[in-house]
Amino acid sequence: MMLGEKVENFVVKREDDQFKRLNVIVIGAGYVGLCTGIVMAHIGHSVLCIDINTDKIALLEQGMAPIYEINLEAMLAGCRNNLSFTTELPKRLGDTDIVIIAVGTPSKENGDADMQYVDQVIIDITSKIEEAQDLIIVMKSTVPIGSNQEMFRRVNNLLSDRGVQANVNFVSNPEFLREGKAIYDSFYPDRIVVGGNNDSAIGAVKNMYYPLLNKTFIMPQYMDQNFESSLPSLVVTDFLTAEMIKYASNAFLATKVSFINEIAGLCDKVGADILDVSIGMGLDNRIGKGFLHAGLGWGGSCFPKDTLALQSIAREYDYEMPIIEAARTINTRQIIFVLRKIQGLLKVIRGKKIAVLGLSYKPGTDDIRDSVSVEIVKRIVRLGGSVSVYDPVALDNARKELASDSVNFCSSIICAIESADAVLIATEWQEFLEVDWREVKLKMRSPIIIDGRNLLHKKILSEMGFTYVGVGR
Numbered sequence: 249m250m251l252g253e254k255v256e257n258f259v260v261k262r263e264d265d266q267f268k269r270l271n272v273i274v275i276g277a278g279y280v281g282l283c284t285g286i287v288m289a290h291i292g293h294s295v296l297c298i299d300i301n302t303d304k305i306a307l308l309e310q311g312m313a314p315i316y317e318i319n320l321e322a323m324l325a326g327c328r329n330n331l332s333f334t335t336e337l338p339k340r341l342g343d344t345d346i347v348i349i350a351v352g353t354p355s356k357e358n359g360d361a362d363m364q365y366v367d368q369v370i371i372d373i374t375s376k377i378e379e380a381q382d383l384i385i386v387m388k389s390t391v392p393i394g395s396n397q398e399m400f401r402r403v404n405n406l407l408s409d410r411g412v413q414a415n416v417n418f419v420s421n422p423e424f425l426r427e428g429k430a431i432y433d434s435f436y437p438d439r440i441v442v443g444g445n446n447d448s449a450i451g452a453v454k455n456m457y458y459p460l461l462n463k464t465f466i467m468p469q470y471m472d473q474n475f476e477s478s479l480p481s482l483v484v485t486d487f488l489t490a491e492m493i494k495y496a497s498n499a500f501l502a503t504k505v506s507f508i509n510e511i512a513g514l515c516d517k518v519g520a521d522i523l524d525v526s527i528g529m530g531l532d533n534r535i536g537k538g539f540l541h542a543g544l545g546w547g548g549s550c551f552p553k554d555t556l557a558l559q560s561i562a563r564e565y566d567y568e569m570p571i572i573e574a575a576r577t578i579n580t581r582q583i584i585f586v587l588r589k590i591q592g593l594l595k596v597i598r599g600k601k602i603a604v605l606g607l608s609y610k611p612g613t614d615d616i617r618d619s620v621s622v623e624i625v626k627r628i629v630r631l632g633g634s635v636s637v638y639d640p641v642a643l644d645n646a647r648k649e650l651a652s653d654s655v656n657f658c659s660s661i662i663c664a665i666e667s668a669d670a671v672l673i674a675t676e677w678q679e680f681l682e683v684d685w686r687e688v689k690l691k692m693r694s695p696i697i698i699d700g701r702n703l704l705h706k707k708i709l710s711e712m713g714f715t716y717v718g719v720g721r
């Protein structure tokens with residue numbers, strides 16, 4: 249890294265180097281790995297995507313997406329010349345310029361990030377590195393602060409144990425894509441963060457992203473062409489800071505949602521309308537419009553585990569993080585809040601039938617990891633209720649998680665609400681906005697809507713004769 253570069257860490261930089269096509273291996277073909285592989289292939293790199301999950305790879309080889317993500321299959325079809333799939337690392341890594349690690353780092357029981365998948369990948373890669381090889385390992389998985397430095401040392405120790413002399417470098421390159429918009433975010437990131445301690449490795453990663461940083465790629469016709477995104481910012485920094493940027497970003501966004509949910513709770517008490525409060529607040533540029541949508545709270549594979557991991561890291565220093573603690577507490581309280589609302593309306597949940605619309609942790613994805621909706625279904629069942637559930641894409645993923653005689657999986661909204669004592673909107677899928685609520689009302693036992701995502705028009709539904717309860721309105 250150049251002397252003085254740290255000072256301008258957060259300055260937007262534009263690279264003018266000649267773009268060089270690279271041989272890239274992506275390890276882990278999940279939400280992050282697959283989207284990254286597709287985008288890298290689309291912008292011209294030669295990409296090999298590896299996953300130990302043989303079912304995933306079999307689907308991908310047939311051009312089918314193993315996850316629900318808008319534009320994924322079309323993009324997959326569009327870049328097959330540059331993209332191949334396999335279940336194992338090649339015997340030799342000699343031709344590979346960059347290996348991107350994108351395996352999962354889920355929570356352990358104690359809240360730490362579980363590094364077993366990353367650790368295994370490090371061992372696998374190192375065993376394939378050859379004498380005199382140049383290789384850059386790019387860490388996209390979200391890993392605890394200090395991990396990249398530690399792994400860099402570990403790889404070099406393993407190599408010296410094998411008596412291999414090679415030029416292996418690490419670059420921390422956290423990912424910020426959102427599920428449901430993963431392909432779009434991968435093409436148009438707000439920023440690309442690269443953290444490391446080696447100029448030439450950082451330079452190679454900048455080159456890898458050259459077409460994105462300079463928008464020199466051509467977007468396929470079927471993608472929305474009416475985007476107004478500006479060029480992404482490039483943040484060059486050290487390992488620890490890059491790792492912290494990822495955790496801090498997720499913790500901040502989670503806290504912002506919890507903040508608005510706390511205010512929504514008070515709106516409920518005083519009779520103010522959180523929708524207008526959010527608009528009124530968001531119009532202040534310093535606050536910003538995003539992440540002010542009050543509801544059942546945040547879930548998914550990132551906010552819950554990453555806030556937990558950040559707390560775990562802080563505990564190592566006996567350092568308290570009361571804001572993040574509060575954000576998590578408020579998030580759990582949202583589940584209690586909705587159960588109390590249901591109890592308030594139905595009095596007793598035991599023996600009642602509740603329709604739950606939406607199972608994924610947010611619209612646009614089939615991911616049910618840490619989904620608030622799934623947790624609420626489990627709690628209703630524990631309270632003796634029966635639940636009929638519907639989701640446009642996440643039903644299959646939820647079947648195992650919610651297997652119970654008290655849970656009925658329905659293939660349509662109308663099937664789910666048949667004879668229901670109340671309906672809970674748990675994920676704000678557009679389809680729930682478009683359904684004919686008059687028809688729904690005729691089929692329900694009692695016309696009660698708990699709108700856990702503030703999706704529907706309160707006034708219109710009240711006029712139809714529904715008892716409507718939202719979050720903070």
Ligand SMILES: NC(=O)c1ccc[n+]([C@@H]2O[C@H](COP(=O)([O-])OP(=O)(O)OC[C@H]3O[C@@H](n4cnc5c(N)ncnc54)[C@H](O)[C@@H]3O)[C@@H](O)[C@H]2O)c1
Nearest residue numbers: 276277278279280299300301350351352353365389390423
């Ligand atoms: N999902 C997101 O929206 C998102 C966004 C930003 C960052 N992240 C981070 O990116 C990482 C990956 O997240 P994800 O949601 O894509 O995970 P995922 O669970 O969808 O995918 C991980 C994949 O890695 C594979 N895998 C595990 N061990 C392997 C090995 N040894 N070799 C090859 N493949 C292996 C698994 O089979 C799985 O398909 C996590 O650290 C996560 O925190 C996720």
Ligand SMILES: O=c1ccn([C@@H]2O[C@H](COP(=O)(O)OP(=O)(O)O[C@H]3O[C@H](CO)[C@@H](O)[C@H](O)[C@H]3O)[C@@H](O)[C@H]2O)c(=O)[nH]1
Nearest residue numbers: 423424425426427505539540541545546547548550609610
């Ligand atoms: O105003 C809001 C915004 C979000 N949410 C909830 O917050 C959760 C997370 O939403 P979102 O951030 O859109 O989804 P993710 O795909 O989990 O993306 C987050 O987590 C990823 C994994 O680390 C990061 O890469 C992204 O930048 C970060 O936004 C979901 O349950 C949403 O329902 C709200 O309740 N209200």
